[in-house]
Amino acid sequence: MDLSSETELVEAAQGGCLESFAALYKRYYGAMVALGYSVLDDIHLAEDAAQQSFAIACGDLSKLKSKEKFGCWLAGICRNVAKQMRRRQGRQSALDESVTATPKRDSFDCTVRQAVWSLKPFYREPIVLRYYDNLPYEQIGNVLGISVQAVNGRLIRAKKKIKKYLERNGITGGDYESV
Amino acid sequence: MKASENDNWLDDALERAIGTEKKEANFESFKVRHGQAVEKLISRAGRDTATGSPNVWRMIMKSRMTKLAAAAVFLVAVGVVGTVVLEKSAAPAWAIEDTIRALEQVSSVKISGIISDGGKVTEFVMWATPDEDGTASDLLRFEGGGQTSVVTVSGKTYRYHPGTNKVYVHQDRSIVINPWLGSEFFNTVRKFTESWEVSYGRDEQTSRACIFATCVHPLEAKSWWFQFDAQTKLPVRFKQWVNSNFEGEPQFYAEQIEYNPQMTAGIFDFEIPEHVEVIEVVQEQPKYFDDPNCGMSAEGLTDEQACLQIVEDYWRAVIDGDWDYLARLRPIASAERWALKYKFNDSWPEEVIAIGEPLEIQGCNIGPVVVCTVRYSDGEIKDIQLIVKLRRIDGNRSCVIAGTYGGTKDFER
Numbered sequence: 275m276d277l278s279s280e281t282e283l284v285e286a287a288q289g290g291c292l293e294s295f296a297a298l299y300k301r302y303y304g305a306m307v308a309l310g311y312s313v314l315d316d317i318h319l320a321e322d323a324a325q326q327s328f329a330i331a332c333g334d335l336s337k338l339k340s341k342e343k344f345g346c347w348l349a350g351i352c353r354n355v356a357k358q359m360r361r362r363q364g365r366q367s368a369l370d371e372s373v374t375a376t377p378k379r380d381s382f383d384c385t386v387r388q389a390v391w392s393l394k395p396f397y398r399e400p401i402v403l404r405y406y407d408n409l410p411y412e413q414i415g416n417v418l419g420i421s422v423q424a425v426n427g428r429l430i431r432a433k434k435k436i437k438k439y440l441e442r443n444g445i446t447g448g449d450y451e452s453v
Numbered sequence: 454m455k456a457s458e459n460d461n462w463l464d465d466a467l468e469r470a471i472g473t474e475k476k477e478a479n480f481e482s483f484k485v486r487h488g489q490a491v492e493k494l495i496s497r498a499g500r501d502t503a504t505g506s507p508n509v510w511r512m513i514m515k516s517r518m519t520k521l522a523a524a525a526v527f528l529v530a531v532g533v534v535g536t537v538v539l540e541k542s543a544a545p546a547w548a549i550e551d552t553i554r555a556l557e558q559v560s561s562v563k564i565s566g567i568i569s570d571g572g573k574v575t576e577f578v579m580w581a582t583p584d585e586d587g588t589a590s591d592l593l594r595f596e597g598g599g600q601t602s603v604v605t606v607s608g609k610t611y612r613y614h615p616g617t618n619k620v621y622v623h624q625d626r627s628i629v630i631n632p633w634l635g636s637e638f639f640n641t642v643r644k645f646t647e648s649w650e651v652s653y654g655r656d657e658q659t660s661r662a663c664i665f666a667t668c669v670h671p672l673e674a675k676s677w678w679f680q681f682d683a684q685t686k687l688p689v690r691f692k693q694w695v696n697s698n699f700e701g702e703p704q705f706y707a708e709q710i711e712y713n714p715q716m717t718a719g720i721f722d723f724e725i726p727e728h729v730e731v732i733e734v735v736q737e738q739p740k741y742f743d744d745p746n747c748g749m750s751a752e753g754l755t756d757e758q759a760c761l762q763i764v765e766d767y768w769r770a771v772i773d774g775d776w777d778y779l780a781r782l783r784p785i786a787s788a789e790r791w792a793l794k795y796k797f798n799d800s801w802p803e804e805v806i807a808i809g810e811p812l813e814i815q816g817c818n819i820g821p822v823v824v825c826t827v828r829y830s831d832g833e834i835k836d837i838q839l840i841v842k843l844r845r846i847d848g849n850r851s852c853v854i855a856g857t858y859g860g861t862k863d864f865e866r
Contacts, residue, residue: 290495296480303478311471321476325483330753332490339848347849350750357762358754386470394775405467407475433463447462 284341295335299328302345304407305417306352312402313356315391323359327352346419382445389439397432400425547651547664547686549639555686556636559583563714564634566707568597574702580720583633590630592721602628603723611723619730627734634710639688646670646677656680656689663689669697678703687712742819745846747784748853756821759852760811760841764823767839767854768805783854800831802863811841814858822858837863 280301286294303324310323330351338347390401403414411425418425440446484491565578577597584591593604602612610623632638646668656663662683669676676699680690689710692703725731749766751759763782770779774795776788786794795801806828811821820842828834838858844851857863 287494292491292495295494299480299483300478304475307476317476325486327753328483329487329490332487332494334752335494337848337850343849347750347752350849350851351753354750354753354758354762357766358758361765382466383470386466390467390471394773394778396775396777401467402471405464405471407472408468433460433467436467437460437463447460 280344281341284335284338284344288335288338288341295332298344302348302417303328305345305403305409305413306348308403308406308409309349309352309399309417310356311406312395312399313353314360315387319359319363320356323352323356326355330355343419345413345416349417349419385440385443385445386436389436389443392439393432393435397428397435400428401432401436404429547681547683551686552681552688553636553639556634556639559635559687559712561713561716562634563711563716564707565709566705569702569704569706580714580716581630581634582721583635587633587635588631589633590626590628593626593628593630594720595628603721604628605721605723611725613723613726613729617730618728619732620725621732621734623734634688653683656682667699685712742842742844742853742855743846744784745849745851747781748842748844748851749782751843751850751852754850756843757811759843759850760821760823761808763841763852763854764808764825764839765805768802768808768825768827771802772804783856785856800829800833802827803830804828806834817858819855820852827863835863 280298283294283297287298306324306327307317307320310320310327311317314320314323327348331348334351338344340347390398393401399418400414403409403417404411409417411422411429415422415425420428561580561582563578563580566576568575568577575598577595579593579595579597581590581593583589591604592606593602595602599616600612600614602610604610604626608624608626610625610627612621612623612627613619614621648667648669650667652665654663654665655661664681664683666679666681667677668679676694676697678692678699679688681687682689687710688707691707691710693705694700695704749759749763751762754762767779767782769775770782774792776791776795779791780786780788804827806826808826809824811823814822817840819840822838822840825837825839826834827837840855840858842853842855844853
């Protein structure tokens, strides 16, 4: 990712350039949906959260001083918007129900999803960012405000935890082949 | 290679489970849905893009005396996190409980010793009395490094530097022994340290029978050496190293500890000498309040929403044992220390029953206070008042849990 050009885009958007903001929107939309998804476990709500975050960013962009941290700043907004939505909708308790109510044919995917959503946000966020939209490590790092190495470390640890969860539930790589 | 022999299957499984419903970015639909926000952005065209508030430089007082005092206090504070039970099988029955009982009778101390700070050695002498709870010091006089500090009955701290002819006045107790070097101290030490080794001998100077004990705090890489008087069971000397191997000069050496010493009248009073420059010291907030890596983003939230959000996240982290996140939200301790707090507390928050509205409370100048009703694992229900510090760093709004307000602590000892 070209951060210098991103800084220029942010600067231009701060000056009212809609095209620049549109470029930022396209660049970060997937990541914000993924981030919202990691909080809400509902892709449609996650989309709403992402859009709302960009709307807030439109209004507050002029306050952003560290232009090179746009992704991280936007992620902060998105995380908060998603959490507010979750609170309003009382989603937390419903999450488990929606997962367990998934039809049996998807039971493998369902268990994988349960494994992911059983992670703490610290690990869940990079996993969802990575596997929802296949985001490169660099952009994940941008969004989470951490280095590429840290992204790599978190993903490795998160996957270990997921693997353990799956093993506890009787799922191994061999089972995956037969799905 | 079969799928089960590497982790590719997991990557595939995760992609399939999570990445099946990708959504495309459609800026046109965003413009339609959020027209007002877009208008707001466009309306900035042609305007100056200068952002945020100007940099404000803060002058932070750095003094040798403050550092020395901090070292002294730190020494004891470290004990809070250390623990373990002594070797009870050692011959002449001595247990740390004897010391704890003996310390219950202590109402004041005088400590003489040496502080080593980066090769610089300073001798000091300190007198102190405990507060009402017996958990921390109240009145205190510290002499060393060419300076004198006194925590007076008014709760103010006066720091006198004859060399520069200045008196610094702090509005609070800027030097505190916490926990108090009494039963509280060894109760907590008992819990946290390990590798205790006990031996018996005689004091080099007085030839009195003594017990010598060493212990280590493995996680914090600290080590201690204690000398207890065999008759009184009280600690008469101790040393602390900032490594777990007793290597090098101890950072702090309490060479002599006297209990309930005779003290001259007015030792905790301070009269500002004539012709000195008096400097009122503005209360410094801990550094982590300003650390952008701590706390939670408050972007997109009102102050009230941010307070509730961070408090909710905080309790979730406490209950789930998410120490990394907890340390970020409330950075008074590292993730390891939060884990220790959990490990060594008999009762831990289990359920948040209610979270109140953020309140501006007179006397709390850090930020709003949020009252939380929490049920602990022993069944007790407590109202915990959390202080939320709202801040703007480099133009970014964020917040951090600064601590608890009022008498009811959460899991602090």
